[in-house]
Amino acid sequence: MPDPIASNKPWQEVAASLQAHRDATIAAVRTPLPPLPSSIPRNTMGLAAQLLTGDEVAITETAPEALLSQLSAGKLSSTAVTSAFLRRAALAQAATNCITELLPERALARAQELDAHLVLKGTPVGPLHGLPISVKEHVTMGGGLKTNAGFCAWAEHEGPNALILNYLWDAGAVFYARTTQPQTLMHLETSNNIYGASVNPFNTALTCGGSSGGEGALVGFRGSCLGIGTDIGGSIRSPAANQGLWGLRPSAHRLPNTGTTSTMMGEEQIVPVIGPISTSLEGVKVFTKTLIDQRPWLKQPDLIPIGWRDDVQWLKKNDKGAKKLKIGILSDDGVVRPHPPVLRAINEVVDKLKGVDGVEIVEWKPYKHDLAWDVIARLYFCDAGREELQAMEASGEPPRPLTKFIIHENSHVPKQAYTAPEIWKFTRDRDSYRTQYAEHWNSTGGADGSDMVDVILCPVGPGAAPPLDQSKYWGYTSQWNLLDYPALVFPVRCTPPHLVLPICI
Amino acid sequence: MPDPIASNKPWQEVAASLQAHRDATIAAVRTPLPPLPSSIPRNTMGLAAQLLTGDEVAITETAPEALLSQLSAGKLSSTAVTSAFLRRAALAQAATNCITELLPERALARAQELDAHLVLKGTPVGPLHGLPISVKEHVTMGGGLKTNAGFCAWAEHEGPNALILNYLWDAGAVFYARTTQPQTLMHLETSNNIYGASVNPFNTALTCGGSSGGEGALVGFRGSCLGIGTDIGGSIRSPAANQGLWGLRPSAHRLPNTGTTSTMMGEEQIVPVIGPISTSLEGVKVFTKTLIDQRPWLKQPDLIPIGWRDDVQWLKKNDKGAKKLKIGILSDDGVVRPHPPVLRAINEVVDKLKGVDGVEIVEWKPYKHDLAWDVIARLYFCDAGREELQAMEASGEPPRPLTKFIIHENSHVPKQAYTAPEIWKFTRDRDSYRTQYAEHWNSTGGADGSDMVDVILCPVGPGAAPPLDQSKYWGYTSQWNLLDYPALVFPVRCTPPHLVLPICI
Incomplete structure (x- = not known):
């Protein structure tokens, strides 16, 4: 837990300043979005088709495994994919209030570097080559960024990258968007005093769930196809469910979760875990396998050294x-x-x-x-x-x-x-x-x-x-947190804008 | 932790009563030992040859894997092996004060049942068929036995079998001896107010180590070839080292350790573990493999579901x-x-x-x-x-x-x-x-x-x-408890009665 930083400013001013920062990062996305409709409909899922290019819509509605296949073959550039997701994420913010900041400059620099690598070397840098991945804000991101984790008092907190980000980076990921979480991280919704409430893109009168609700809303809106959530009581699964997505709460001690910013660090009676929210099962799989294949137990000693198992006869x-x-x-x-x-x-x-x-x-x-x-x-x-x-x-x-x-x-x-x-x-x-x-x-x-x-x-x-x-x-x-069983959420009827009815397995 | 049982008796009387019980169980071993020498030498390792039969010495100085091979083939009866270890354990008590009780009646009944099974069915009941295994006393043993765990106040405590005993039983083990531990279980020696101090069979002026020191002394004396210890700071390894034996402290969450009797139950910052002390590496291996092969994680959910791995390329x-x-x-x-x-x-x-x-x-x-x-x-x-x-x-x-x-x-x-x-x-x-x-x-x-x-x-x-x-x-x-690394102790120079110099790997 960061030490709270005493501020001379009232918390309302801290919040306003963080919102202004967020807005500035969104305004830096090129090409700027066209003007939004004067009234955004409750079901926001039609906005993208109205306001983004056909290519952008096509890219952002492609499953992550298909994007990865095209990225690694050079059929799509990471620059194009990243730009498309940046613009759709900007729109997702307008629709659902799910973003704490976008990272257009560093994301596009990274995308260009990856594109150049592919041209030069002829091979992708790793299994996530060029794929934009969104990140729940309290999964600390270094390099001069700040992490408030939903508390006004932590507005100035800085820390190095959470361990998981280094592994995903080494596998070729592009980090381009950071997403909201609730005050305390202990809600099954996403509402705090910095950004207000994040809402559901299928019906903005409803919650996107939480605590990884910014991810839920963003991935639900298709402003991301793969994002990072955390879960100690339902925080990956509730947003996955509320938006009809795939979400995995792995068992404790399976995926690298050190270096996040939150309260209760050192508590281990109920272990908080980290995991993916995605538009596809393959997105969940490539995320998990990519991490496990890098043997994260070598750097985070409480992780269990079990490799990815394709050979187990489960049935x-x-x-x-x-x-x-x-x-x-x-x-x-x-x-x-x-x-x-x-x-x-x-x-x-x-x-x-x-x-x-x-x-x-x-x-x-x-x-x-x-x-x-x-x-x-x-x-x-x-x-x-x-x-x-x-x-x-x-x-x-x-x-x-x-x-x-x-x-x-x-x-x-x-x-x-x-x-x-x-x-x-x-x-x-x-x-x-x-x-x-x-x-x-x-x-x-x-x-x-x-x-x-x-x-x-x-x-x-x-x-x-x-x-x-x-x-x-x-x-x-x-x-299932109490029992520490792994839990996968999948959509049952995911034809927006109608009711989303997910099941947890 | 058991509730302390208020006793009207002074603790000295409780201790005397538990000693009398121990002595009675030893006196019930047939054939009774011949009279001991008037003065027991500091190095007690010669006593067995003087006081036991040649067959008994041969059996008790055979490695566990060789005993198992003969037991499963019917070349040795469990009754003969159990009788031999009961007599040598009785002698070990005289030499080192390492026993809390022997179980001649139930052990021989069990051995006879196993012998009959082998004759009738032609196959052993499991990989430990007929092998006597000694047990540190706080590894709770049910069926009317009591478990004091080294505290006078707990003299009347009864509980069901610790989980590990059920698995070993199902694999064919014979339980015949329960061994001493120190007051609090938190010494690297073995001394309590019930039984006094247990000592080293190679030199009774020295400690047998602890807290699984009763096991160390008994296995060191060859009154057991395979015993169960527990370890939160060195309690398997210190006795293994002090007697020149093999001892394994497995990683936490590997072997079934629920159902023991001790203080600090529910503490999990440093997880206490259970493991074998043996006269051979194969003894350590058969113990560990037998437990893992029974998938103990199905009954103790914190255990990690990794099977026994013969196929891993460690090198x-x-x-x-x-x-x-x-x-x-x-x-x-x-x-x-x-x-x-x-x-x-x-x-x-x-x-x-x-x-x-x-x-x-x-x-x-x-x-x-x-x-x-x-x-x-x-x-x-x-x-x-x-x-x-x-x-x-x-x-x-x-x-x-x-x-x-x-x-x-x-x-x-x-x-x-x-x-x-x-x-x-x-x-x-x-x-x-x-x-x-x-x-x-x-x-x-x-x-x-x-x-x-x-x-x-x-x-x-x-x-x-x-x-x-x-x-x-x-x-x-x-x-290595702090780091939760597995640790195997092995003897370097194990020619009694000379110095024992073990190494931890």
Whole structure:
């Protein structure tokens, strides 16, 4: 956590200054956007076709794997791709308020360098050659940039690159956009006192989710095809879900997450993770594989040295030797029943899966998900929220509504910081729950461990994207942080501008 | 941690009662030992040949892999092997005071059951078929047994089997002996108020090490060929070293360690681990492989799902395609210079390695091992030693000398339990040191990560086994707990009764 920097300016002036900086970086994007319509429609997804060139629309609506293939073959220049995403990101800001700054100068310099490399050497620098990648702002970016992580008091904080950025850079990435996050990073929405609220490009009356909501809105708007989020309770998955995107919350200790800027650094009862949000599954895959292939455990020692595994036989074989996948359907966690559209989407997926050879569908009974929330919520703010409160007090900024909800009004947040014996007790509670859930999972198979459920299919939240400041039920995502299971979000119906109904696997 | 059980009896009576129980279990071993010599020599290693049968000596001095091969082929019965180890363990108790109880009745019933199985089915029940395994007492054993973990107040504590015992049982193990540990488990020796001090079979004026010192003395005496220890600062390695044995401290989250009885449960800044002490490398291997092959991560969710890897190419190839191993020699940690015999042993190993084709020897420069101790020592007793002090106060037992040293006189133990912000700070210090050490390691190779040192060879402690209550320097072992590197101890000169000079790799 950075030391709060005392400022003589009121927090409103700090915010205004950061907004002005953001606007200036957007104004530096060439060619400037044409004038926006006097009234931006609630569903902003038609704006790009009106205001960008046909080439720009085509590029930004291409899946990352297809872009990478063309970039590495020299069929598309990184300069052209970066320029297109810069302009669409500028438009995304106008539509959804998802950007903290664009980086046109350094991004285009980088793109040109990569283009020159390809011409000169004939080979791409790495598997992400020339691809623009957007970055949640608290994933610290060095080289003179500042990182506020959603707090006015941290406006002047500078730090070196988060480790993940160095790996992506070495693989050929272009960093061109930094995106919003909420005050405290502990909302399932994206609202802070610096930039206000980020909203959903499919319906600006609704939230883009959070805390990686700037990424959600930007990638949802197709102002990015691949971005970096972080997740300790749903922060990658909620934005992926609310915009109908792909998002991966990897297990803890898998992808390099050191060097970010936030409160609660050193807390490890519930480990925050880093992962991708993308318009395609291949985007998620190339991001993850590129990092793992660079053996990040050599530089971040808590990462587990398991290489990328293409050779694992994930599927069991049935009696006839055919592959078989057993899917447990968790449509209702027993605490908050999902809205009918979510249940309809689940049923739709199940109906399709039932027709797939080798797939077996079974019901997944929830196991004490109410207890799970008690266990994880007690572990989130073991310092009584002191670091968050201090960061707000340092500038005098008020708590946002969902900050009040998760800290001030949360009965799981103690009055005083917990001491070692209390933390150990709650850690034992966590381990006990994890063990019980493992037994629950093991019980889906035979006594010898055979024929267990392979994967759980469940909602990412109880409904589609909610109106602002209403995202108060974390249970459908925080459940898997508590258990530290990897979770992939995928879109079910992603035909904008209609309802987006994602499922978490 | 068990609740301390208030007893109306003074702790001395509790201790006397537990000693009487131990003696009764030893007296139940058939055939009773012949009368011991009126004076037991300091070096007790000759006793077995005098007092046991030739067959018993032969069996108990056979390596575990050879015993397993004969047991699974029916050439040796588990009953014969178990009887032999029970008798030699009884003798080990007389020599070194390393036993808390023997289990002749249940062990022989188990052995007979296994023998019958082999006759009936023609196949062993698993890879440990019929092999007696000794167990450090705080590795909780169920079925009506009690577990005091070195505290008088816990004398009546009962719990179910620690998870590891179920896996070993399913693989065919026979549990026949439980062994001593020190008060608090936080000594590098083995001394408590229940049983007194356990000593070294090669020289009873010296310590057997600790905290798995009962195992060290028993396996050293050859009253066991394979035993279970635990380690948070050197507790497997110190006994392995002091008796010239093999001992493995695996990485955290590798072998199933839930269900043990101790203080500080739920503490995870420095994770306690479980592992084998054996008379052979193959003993270490079969123990570890047997556990991993049973996929213990299905029942203990924090374990990492990596199977046993026989197929990994650990060694790099040199220019000519030959395998190459680069060994870093850390002969002095820069804090406490090892005694000349230890340095001589290191040099002896290095001289031999220099003659081996494909081995490259380089110096390993220590990196701030004094700082490392500061970092780990602050993380050991974050509750100000409250649980240990409470467990002692509950019975009125006094602290043993090394308890005073590590709690009462240790400047790293706070006056009051640390709070969450303090623990987070010390955790960041830990991670910072781990990262610096990783950089230190990476710097031994080229910029591309090639040609790095593969393994460090270093002493397990600054000297051979010390006189009692003198084992106060943890740095040569706790260093690798802090870094969470796996560490294997092996004997260099293991010709009893002479000096034992082990090396940690």
